[in-house]
Amino acid sequence: MKPAVHSPNKPAMLFLHGYPFDSSMWREQVEHLAAHGYECVTPDLRGLGQNHFRGEVASMPDMARDAAALMDEMKIDGAVVCGLSMGGYVAFEFAHLFPERVKALILAGTRAPADNEAEKAARAQQAETMLRAGMVPISLATLPKLLAAKTLSDQPEVVKRVRKMIVNSDPRGAAAAQRGMADRRDYVSDLPSITAPTLIIVGRDDPIRPVADAEFMHQRIRNSQLEIVEDAAHLTNLEQPEAFNRVLFEFLSKLVH
Numbered sequence: 587m588k589p590a591v592h593s594p595n596k597p598a599m600l601f602l603h604g605y606p607f608d609s610s611m612w613r614e615q616v617e618h619l620a621a622h623g624y625e626c627v628t629p630d631l632r633g634l635g636q637n638h639f640r641g642e643v644a645s646m647p648d649m650a651r652d653a654a655a656l657m658d659e660m661k662i663d664g665a666v667v668c669g670l671s672m673g674g675y676v677a678f679e680f681a682h683l684f685p686e687r688v689k690a691l692i693l694a695g696t697r698a699p700a701d702n703e704a705e706k707a708a709r710a711q712q713a714e715t716m717l718r719a720g721m722v723p724i725s726l727a728t729l730p731k732l733l734a735a736k737t738l739s740d741q742p743e744v745v746k747r748v749r750k751m752i753v754n755s756d757p758r759g760a761a762a763a764q765r766g767m768a769d770r771r772d773y774v775s776d777l778p779s780i781t782a783p784t785l786i787i788v789g790r791d792d793p794i795r796p797v798a799d800a801e802f803m804h805q806r807i808r809n810s811q812l813e814i815v816e817d818a819a820h821l822t823n824l825e826q827p828e829a830f831n832r833v834l835f836e837f838l839s840k841l842v843h
């Protein structure tokens with residue numbers, strides 16, 4: 587299906603999802619912002635969701651270029667770029683490749699440094715497990731880290747939705763994304779040159795990308811604001827959509843589009 591062409595009067599948002607998820611993870615944000623007149627661009631990134639990329643490595647710069655090409659098709663010049671976790675890495679690449687297209691940046695549950703050797707090896711191992719045994723073992727191992735204890739106990743529908751996204755991911759695509767993340771560059775030296783207004787969001791209980799990672803970015807991105815979401819781990823926007831939407835919308839309301 588061809589993407590709709592953008593109405594020039596509407597502000598645009600580009601949402602970049604995490605791994606191993608798909609664009610449906612942004613449903614609550616898209617609904618909220620569409621009701622406030624925003625055009626939301628929500629690609630499925632290489633190898634995930636409906637994006638049937640078949641390469642061995644889904645690189646972060648290629649994902650950023652794909653998003654820019656989709657914006658071109660929709661006739662969108664610039665957007666507020668929001669990425670969660672892997673989507674944050676793609677947002678860093680997007681800001682590096684197309685700085686003039688970034689009206690503002692939202693970095694949720696992500697970090698700037700590249701992987702160390704042990705982390706790269708763990709990704710290679712995970713890719714191998716997925717290709718051999720499918721996505722169920724990964725979903726069982728990662729759910730307790732992706733979601734806060736309170737989410738796991740009190741929000742069974744969120745748990746179900748997250749598990750379904752993981753289990754429905756194509757292992758080949760997910761493995762390609764893992765390899766792409768292992769190969770990603772270090773974004774630390776990009777941080778001082780980011781001039782776009784930036785909102786950094788992190789879950790108070792995120793063991794994957796903890797508050798310290800968010801503080802590190804906040805200290806180095808000069809025009810940044812840090813928001814910590816309570817009762818959330820890695821998937822802040824799904825675990826606490828109201829709190830996430832509130833900080834997002836307050837931030838957007840201060841921007842001049």
Ligand code: MLT
Pocket residue numbers: 603604605606670671672673767794820
């Ligand atoms: C994600 O949620 O996108 C991943 O945890 C990112 C990563 O593995 O670095």
